[in-house]
Amino acid sequence: xxxxxxxxxxxxxxxxxxxxxxxxxxxxxxxxxxxxxxxxxxxxxxxxxxxxxxxxxxxxxxxxxxxxxxxxxxxxxxxxxxxxxxxxxxxxxxxxxxxxxxxxxxxxxxxxxxxxxxxxxxxxxxxxxxxxxxxxxxxxxxxxxxxxxxxxxxxxxxxxxxxxxxxxxxxxxxxxxxxxxxxxxxxxxxxxxxxxxxxxxxxxxxxxxxxxxxxxxxxxxxxxxxxxxxxxxxxxxxxxxxxx
Amino acid sequence: xxxxxxxxxxxxxxxxxxxxxxxxxxxxxxxxxxxxxxxxxxxxxxxxxxxxxxxxxxxxxxxxxxxxxxxxxxxxxxxxxxxxxxxxxxxxxxxxxxxxxxxxxxxxxxxxxxxxxxxxxxxxxxxxxxxxxxxxxxxxxxxxxxxxxxxxxxxxxxxxxxxxxxxxxxxxxxxxxxxxxxxxxxxxxxxxxxxxxxxxxxxxxxxxxxxxxxxxxxxxxxxxxxxxxxxxxxxxxxxxxxxxxxxxxxxxxxxxxxxxxxxxxxxxxxxxxxxxxxxxxxxxxxxxxxxxxxxxxxxxxxxxxxxxxxxxxxxxxxxxxxxxxxxxxxxxxxxxxxxxxxxxxxxxxxxxxxxxxxxxxxxxxxxxxxxxxxxxxxxxxxxxxxxxxxxxxxxxxxxxxxxxxxxxxxxxxxxxxxxxxxxxxxxxxxxxxxxxxxxxxxxxxxxxxxxxxxxxxxxxxxxxxxxxxxxxxxxxxxxxxxxxxxxxxxxxxxxxxxxxxxxxxxxxxxxxxxxxxxxxxxxxxxxxxxxxxxxxxxxxxxxxxxxxxxxxxxxxxxxxxxxxxxxxxxxxxxxxxxxxxxxxxxxxxxxxxxxxxxxxxxxxxxxxxxxxxxxxxxxxxxxxxxxxxxxxxxxxxxxxxxxxxxxxxxxxxxxxxxxxxx
Numbered sequence: 001x002x003x004x005x006x007x008x009x010x011x012x013x014x015x016x017x018x019x020x021x022x023x024x025x026x027x028x029x030x031x032x033x034x035x036x037x038x039x040x041x042x043x044x045x046x047x048x049x050x051x052x053x054x055x056x057x058x059x060x061x062x063x064x065x066x067x068x069x070x071x072x073x074x075x076x077x078x079x080x081x082x083x084x085x086x087x088x089x090x091x092x093x094x095x096x097x098x099x100x101x102x103x104x105x106x107x108x109x110x111x112x113x114x115x116x117x118x119x120x121x122x123x124x125x126x127x128x129x130x131x132x133x134x135x136x137x138x139x140x141x142x143x144x145x146x147x148x149x150x151x152x153x154x155x156x157x158x159x160x161x162x163x164x165x166x167x168x169x170x171x172x173x174x175x176x177x178x179x180x181x182x183x184x185x186x187x188x189x190x191x192x193x194x195x196x197x198x199x200x201x202x203x204x205x206x207x208x209x210x211x212x213x214x215x216x217x218x219x220x221x222x223x224x225x226x227x228x229x230x231x232x233x234x235x236x237x238x239x240x241x242x243x244x
Numbered sequence: 245x246x247x248x249x250x251x252x253x254x255x256x257x258x259x260x261x262x263x264x265x266x267x268x269x270x271x272x273x274x275x276x277x278x279x280x281x282x283x284x285x286x287x288x289x290x291x292x293x294x295x296x297x298x299x300x301x302x303x304x305x306x307x308x309x310x311x312x313x314x315x316x317x318x319x320x321x322x323x324x325x326x327x328x329x330x331x332x333x334x335x336x337x338x339x340x341x342x343x344x345x346x347x348x349x350x351x352x353x354x355x356x357x358x359x360x361x362x363x364x365x366x367x368x369x370x371x372x373x374x375x376x377x378x379x380x381x382x383x384x385x386x387x388x389x390x391x392x393x394x395x396x397x398x399x400x401x402x403x404x405x406x407x408x409x410x411x412x413x414x415x416x417x418x419x420x421x422x423x424x425x426x427x428x429x430x431x432x433x434x435x436x437x438x439x440x441x442x443x444x445x446x447x448x449x450x451x452x453x454x455x456x457x458x459x460x461x462x463x464x465x466x467x468x469x470x471x472x473x474x475x476x477x478x479x480x481x482x483x484x485x486x487x488x489x490x491x492x493x494x495x496x497x498x499x500x501x502x503x504x505x506x507x508x509x510x511x512x513x514x515x516x517x518x519x520x521x522x523x524x525x526x527x528x529x530x531x532x533x534x535x536x537x538x539x540x541x542x543x544x545x546x547x548x549x550x551x552x553x554x555x556x557x558x559x560x561x562x563x564x565x566x567x568x569x570x571x572x573x574x575x576x577x578x579x580x581x582x583x584x585x586x587x588x589x590x591x592x593x594x595x596x597x598x599x600x601x602x603x604x605x606x607x608x609x610x611x612x613x614x615x616x617x618x619x620x621x622x623x624x625x626x627x628x629x630x631x632x633x634x635x636x637x638x639x640x641x642x643x644x645x646x647x648x649x650x651x652x653x654x655x656x657x658x659x660x661x662x663x664x665x666x667x668x669x670x671x672x673x674x675x676x677x678x679x680x681x682x683x684x685x686x687x688x689x690x691x692x693x694x695x696x697x698x699x700x701x702x703x704x705x706x707x708x709x710x711x712x713x714x715x716x717x718x719x720x721x722x723x724x725x726x727x728x729x730x731x732x733x734x735x736x737x738x739x740x741x742x743x744x745x746x747x748x749x750x751x752x753x754x755x756x757x758x759x760x761x762x763x764x765x766x767x768x769x770x771x772x773x774x775x776x777x778x779x780x781x782x783x784x785x786x787x788x789x790x791x792x793x794x795x796x797x798x799x800x801x802x803x804x805x806x807x808x809x810x811x812x813x814x815x816x817x818x819x820x821x822x823x824x825x826x827x828x829x830x831x832x833x834x835x836x837x838x839x840x841x842x843x844x845x846x847x848x849x850x851x852x853x854x855x856x857x858x859x860x861x862x863x864x865x866x867x868x869x870x871x872x873x874x875x876x877x878x879x880x881x882x883x884x885x886x887x888x889x890x891x892x893x894x895x896x897x898x899x900x901x902x903x904x905x906x
Contacts (some may be wrong), residue, residue: 014636033635034891181627183630183634184620185618185721186517186618186634187618187722187728188618188620190722191516194516
């Protein structure tokens with residue numbers, strides 16, 4: 001049985017610089033990278049394709065400058081890449097609606113993605129997609145096996161492993177433990193420029209479900225109480241702790 | 245003993261039908277030569293090398309001949325690590341050489357006689373050389389028998405084919421030696437001459453040789469000699485020629501890796517389909533196949549290999565043997581070589597420097613790694629290095645923001661703020677982000693300041709990335725070239741003239757590898773900070789005081805073995821104390837375990853390489869181990885944390901000098 005797989009890939013900022021005066025993040029000149037768990041999702045999609053056959057297509061709601069990241073995913077083994085332009089801010093409602101619009105008339109068996117993204121950690125996209133498409137959600141998988149029209153997923157809860165079986169098509173989200181993603185060398189990324197990569201306009205106009213009041217870095221300020229006399233240290237510390 | 249009044253001459257074809265014998269000898273010689281070349285062509289064809297290419301290589305690289313023959317005549321490499329075997333080989337080569345010269349003299353004498361009617365191989369010349377050959381005969385005989393014994397002892401660790409051919413040749417040499425002496429004895433007895441042949445005469449006096457036996461010995465002697473020459477290309481003795489080929493075929497210093505493609509060219513032309521690395525045995529081609537065939541299983545490389553000593557799954561000898569056997573059939577490399585064998589190597593180069601036939605084990609290892617990288621078959625730790633190199637462009641994965649900005653406070657300018665850069669202080673990934681390595685830089689900068697030279701240096705700051713060494717040695721050639729190209733653009737922009745590195749790996753990459761990426765880089769002078777400290781001391785820019793401290797030196801592989809920098813550290817330390825050398829020092833140093841990107845990943849082992857090295861250094865009884873590399877520093881400090889009794893300290897060379905400033 002071959003599967004038509006869409007793997008969702010997110011592009012996130014590498015390291016955001018914090019302006020020490022305003023405490024606001026500055027993204028000018030900061031590079032993008034493939035979001036960490038998206039990388040696991042790509043790896044898993046490629047593995048499913050390699051094992052069972054089919055086609056694995058990368059789908060990103062991002063921007064034109066993220067083409068290099070999509071090429072990296074193509075170098076890992078995806079067959080095609082699609083970038084939908086117009087991403088501005090982390091908003092799982094709008095993102096899920098954009099992806100739904102894009103894929104609602106397409107035949108697919110698996111949508112696979114990271115359970116959550118390393119920048120926002122909302123973990124909302126997979127359940128929202130499952131709802132919109134009205135297909136089962138197979139969440140937080142650490143192991144996936146396929147059996148014709150079914151998927152058997154192992155998901156990790158704190159103290160146990162749970163095996164769930166579901167029909168396809170399904171939306172599957174994976175946890176980072178599921179695999180060690182392959183890292184393509186630069187030459188392979190360059191060579192992947194020959195694979196089809198489409199950059200499309202968003203199928204929906206911009207919708208806003210959030211209002212950003214401000215972006216500010218968290219500052220931890222410690223009290224920096226220093227005791228010089230070691231012999232009295234324990235007493236002094238316990239005093240401070242009690243008064244806190 | 246009486247001297248012969250009339251000069252005695254060499255009796256050519258003594259007691260034999262001269263004409264028929266000449267015809268027989270020359271026919272055999274011609275057949276032997278023709279057969280040799282036919283067989284050579286046939287043999288080379290198997291590895292897709294033509295006779296023309298083979299001899300072109302030999303003659304085009306004539307400039308390297310003297311060095312090769314220096315190695316051969318001194319037996320420098322064979323004698324370095326093994327005295328008995330080395331000496332046996334030494335004597336055998338000289339015995340064969342002297343016998344060959346004897347044959348040439350005889351031949352020359354014959355033509356001379358035919359033309360002028362008189363002999364020149366007479367009197368003291370003849371008798372003297374005869375005596376030499378009498379001695380040589382015994383040397384050849386004893387070393388052949390010794391060789392046979394050695395083969396017998398090592399019969400389980402040498403491939404069967406090689407044993408058969410080596411035994412055949414050794415027996416042949418022994419036969420040639422004995423029959424040569426017997427022929428001599430027969431002639432001498434028949435001519436009733438005494439004197440110079442005393443020793444052989446005594447030994448052979450009890451042997452009575454009849455004429456038919458004499459004739460038989462005579463014919464088998466020269467025929468066997470010709471056969472042994474003719475079949476060389478199809479036997480293990482081909483190593484004699486292949487060692488020359490191996491020596492000539494690569495002109496790279498051992499620290500420089502092969503460049504399988506040119507990234508710039510690939511980007512310009514858009515031709516990404518390049519064969520990178522070795523996946524299957526048929527990917528090893530031409531002279532690289534022949535290179536493997538030179539191996540005679542002497543195990544010198546295994547004996548010096550730190551990975552083998554640590555119990556990792558790598559023996560360079562076994563690797564070469566496996567590849568040598570493997571190339572006979574086209575198959576996947578990974579059918580017979582474990583991935584961890586390839587990752588065990590620290591690219592310290594000990595094997596390459598030990599090999600008497602100039603095999604470059606590390607070339608194959610790196611090519612195998614390149615295949616694993618291209619196939620994206622690395623484990624998590626190696627992947628982390630690749631990710632760090634692609635995202636942060638430094639090997640430790642730290643953001644480059646404010647990198648080394650503390651140097652500005654020390655009076656060293658940023659390259660972007662200065663007008664052209666005479667001396668660029670390349671701080672390196674370790675120097676920038678590893679706290680202990682940072683101290684090395686701090687101490688070195690203090691010395692520069694003491695000499696009042698801080699204005700002559702500049703640093704790159706956040707523009708500094710990775711030199712690319714970890715990428716290249718992990719097998720990610722494209723990332724290495726990408727980094728090198730970017731760095732060279734940066735150096736061009738600031739018109740950099742000299743680069744000073746803390747790290748020997750950066751030093752090696754800049755010195756040996758960058759000029760092959762861009763010709764412009766040939767104008768840049770690269771120095772290791774130990775060379776700079778030596779200069780400061782020589783020019784008395786800084787002064788030190790002598791102490792009674794005993795130092796031992798841990799020479800970094802990429803400084804001392806690959807780049808021959810052995811003197812500066814000794815010059816420096818002699819000024820401040822006493823040096824006690826460890827067992828492995830200078831060019832023969834022993835790896836700390838970090839090279840070849842090993843710093844970033846782990847391989848199963850019985851003992852850490854750094855522990856083996858630390859113990860050896862500690863055993864010198866010195867009070868300080870002096871290091872000259874941030875990686876060695878980290879590795880030995882880790883080992884010291886486990887093994888030290890607290891008496892021995894690890895100090896960087898800049899720290900030693902700073903502590904002893906007068």
